[in-house]
Structures are given as structure tokens and as C-alpha cells.
Amino acid sequence: MFSAKAHNRNKMKFLKFLLVGIFFGIVLVKSEAVSWYRIYEMFKFQSFHMYGIIGSAVFLGVLFIWIFKKYKVKSIEGREIDLLPKEKGVARYILGGTIFGLGWALAGACPGPMYILVGTGVFSMFIVIAAALLGTFTYGLLQKKLPH
Amino acid sequence: MDYILQPWPWYVSGPLIALVMLILVFFGKTFGMSSNLQTLCSIGGAGKFSDYFRLDWKAQRWNLTVVLGAILGGFIATQYLSDGSAIALSAETISDLNALGFNEAGETLLPPEIYSWENVLSLKGISVLVIAGFLVGFGTRYAGGCTSGHAITGLSNLQLPSLIAVIGFFVGGLIMTFFILPLIFGS
Numbered sequence: 001m002f003s004a005k006a007h008n009r010n011k012m013k014f015l016k017f018l019l020v021g022i023f024f025g026i027v028l029v030k031s032e033a034v035s036w037y038r039i040y041e042m043f044k045f046q047s048f049h050m051y052g053i054i055g056s057a058v059f060l061g062v063l064f065i066w067i068f069k070k071y072k073v074k075s076i077e078g079r080e081i082d083l084l085p086k087e088k089g090v091a092r093y094i095l096g097g098t099i100f101g102l103g104w105a106l107a108g109a110c111p112g113p114m115y116i117l118v119g120t121g122v123f124s125m126f127i128v129i130a131a132a133l134l135g136t137f138t139y140g141l142l143q144k145k146l147p148h
Numbered sequence: 149m150d151y152i153l154q155p156w157p158w159y160v161s162g163p164l165i166a167l168v169m170l171i172l173v174f175f176g177k178t179f180g181m182s183s184n185l186q187t188l189c190s191i192g193g194a195g196k197f198s199d200y201f202r203l204d205w206k207a208q209r210w211n212l213t214v215v216l217g218a219i220l221g222g223f224i225a226t227q228y229l230s231d232g233s234a235i236a237l238s239a240e241t242i243s244d245l246n247a248l249g250f251n252e253a254g255e256t257l258l259p260p261e262i263y264s265w266e267n268v269l270s271l272k273g274i275s276v277l278v279i280a281g282f283l284v285g286f287g288t289r290y291a292g293g294c295t296s297g298h299a300i301t302g303l304s305n306l307q308l309p310s311l312i313a314v315i316g317f318f319v320g321g322l323i324m325t326f327f328i329l330p331l332i333f334g335s
Contacts, residue, residue: 014213016175021214024168025221030152031161032235034222035257041241043318043325049158054299056162057169061304064170077176084178086292086302086309093309096291097298097316103283104317105324106276108258110295111288112181114281115215119222122258124268128281133192135285136185140200146290 025116034116036108043105092148103135153231169300177210180297182288184208184215248333261333276332283320291316 028034031053042050067073068081075081104110107128109117114132117125139146156164169179186201187208194201235254237245245253250261260267267273288294291313293302299317302310 017210017213018217020171021217022221025218026225027164029222029225030156032155036259037237037254041237043321046238046241052158053162057165057300058303060163060166065304075174075176083305086307093291093312094316096287097313098320099283100287100291101317101320102324103280105321107280112296116218116222119219120226124263127277131278131281132285135282136289137189137194139286139289140198143200
């Protein structure tokens with residue numbers, strides 16, 4: 001009986017992440033942030049749309065993360081909310097970021113939208129995802145030789 | 149209901165993306181989509197080749213569940229929550245794209261010139277997708293995050309490394325958009 005309970009708890013744990021993912025997928029499609037065209041338009045500075053999305057998300061993110069920390073809000077796991085600081089460094093962020101940006105503007109999709117677009121029925125995206133896995137694998141092989 | 153079926157404006161979408169990030173943080177996790185690429189390589193046995201992939205992937209199952217949900221969300225949004233409106237791109241964007249040979253700008257989410265099977269199954273077409281995917285996968289893990297991890301979560305947490313990464317995203321994106329796309333698609 002205990003194991004059945006644990007099993008249910010486990011299922012519930014994953015259900016909430018599934019729901020967050022579904023919500024995320026819907027928001028990114030409805031915002032058109034998954035569209036290659038919107039990414040092109042953003043990099044051409046021809047519309048406020050993507051800047052408004054990212055800007056308002058970051059504005060509210062900064063505000064609420066600050067509130068979480070100030071009032072020591074606890075996560076449902078019972079720990080105080082404290083996001084891991086990113087490792088110090090410059091080279092990896094500017095070089096990795098630039099390489100990522102080249103791919104982002106060509107594919108018109110970053111990792112989140114890649115998965116979401118499969119759901120919208122664009123199965124040629126599997127090629128991009130497979131290539132992204134190959135890119136990640138290559139990074140893993142070269143990691144110790146690259147400047148960070 | 150019309151408001152749901154029409155495209156959502158930025159001032160609705162942006163706050164909802166912040167909400168996704170905050171919910172994941174409240175759940176004791178973080179918002180980072182590119183980590184899943186590392187996890188998937190680990191599951192595929194990449195740990196045999198590099199320490200980078202020797203991780204406890206079972207601890208990352210929650211994030212793979214988010215990915216599964218995101219795929220379902222993409223399906224639900226296009227099947228049940230869309231009225232098929234074209235993307236309201238700016239007139240300049242449409243004319244710039246026409247000049248590059250993209251003739252249906254905004255009619256669908258993605259340009260058939262890049263993603264239709266007819267174009268994908270050519271040497272040029274498949275090269276574009278493979279190179280684009282490779283750059284995204286390599287770059288995001290080198291930089292330690294993508295749009296969700298750096299631009300949304302990292303900036304929200306006032307992380308200088310994330311700001312540097314986002315500047316990098318734009319350096320790369322601008323080089324591709326202004327200099328390389330015209331070479332690939334311009335005639």
C-alpha cells in the first residue's frame with residue numbers, strides 16, 4: 001500500500017511539470033516567439049514584439065525573484081529560493097553566446113521552440129534537434145580544450 | 149474566446165513566460181531548456197566519451213517532462229487555440245524577406261523555404277538545418293544556457309555572465325541576419 005502511495009505521489013510530481021510544459025508550449029506558439037519570421041524581424045530591429053516579450057518577462061522576473069529572496073519565500077521542496085549563480089568568466093559566454101546566436105538566427109528557433117515546433121507538426125525540426133545533440137556531444141568532447 | 153484564438157500580444161506573452169520561470173523556481177527547479185540536450189546525450193551513452201555527460205540523468209527527468217509537455221502544448225495551441233491568422237510582421241520585414249526569396253512571410257510559423265521537405269531534401273536545405281542545429285547545440289552548452297537559462301532566468305537573477313551571453317546571442321544573430329542569410333538565400 002505504501003508503495004502504491006509513493007507511486008501516486010511520483011506521478012503527481014511529474015504531472016505538475018507536464019502541465020507547466022504544456023502551458024509553456026501554448027504561450028510560445030500564441031506569442032509567435034516560435035516563429036522563424038519573428039526572430040528575423042527581431043534581429044532586423046523592425047518590430048517591438050520580441051523585445052516586448054523578453055523585456056516584460058525579464059522585468060517581472062527581476063521583480064519577483066527579488067521579492068522571493070527578500071521575503072525568503074520557500075519552494076514547495078521546503079528550501080529557500082536561491083538560484084545558482086552562473087560561473088564567473090567571459091570567454092565562454094561571449095564565444096558560446098555568439099555561436100548560439102548564429103544558429104538561433106539561422107534555425108529561427110532556440111532549444112525550447114525546437115521541441116514545441118515538433119508539436120506544431122514541423123517534423124523536419126527533428127533534423128535540427130539531432131544536429132543540436134551532435135553539437136552538444138561535440139562540446140562535451142572539446143570542453144577541456146576550449147577557453148572558458 | 150476570440151482573444152485566445154488570436155495571436156497574443158507581447159504584454160500578455162512576456163508576463164506568462166515570466167510566470168513559467170517563476171513556477172519552476174517555486175517548484176525548486178530552474179527554467180533552462182538547453183540542459184535537456186546534455187541530458188539526452190547522457191541517456192544515449194555519451195558518458196563513455198566525456199565526463200561532461202557523466203551525470204545522474206534521472207535527476208533531470210522533471211525537465212524532460214517539461215519538454216514533453218512543451219511538445220503537447222505546441223500541438224494543442226496549433227490544433228485547438230489558433231484561428232490561422234497570419235503573423236503581423238512589419239511591412240519592412242516582409243519586403244526584406246521577399247528580396248531574400250521568402251515569398252510567404254508570416255503565413256505560417258516557419259518559412260517553407262527552410263523547413264518544407266521539398267527544400268530540406270536537397271544538399272543546401274539539409275546543410276542549413278544541420279549547421280543551424282549544430283551551432284545552437286554547441287553554442288548553448290558552451291555558453292551554459294540558452295534564451296530561457298540566460299536571457300530570462302539569468303537576467304532576472306541579475307547575473308553578469310548571462311548579460312555577456314545575451315550580448316553574444318545578439319552578436320551572432322546580427323552577423324547571421326545581416327551578413328550570412330543574404331549569402332545563403334539572396335540571389
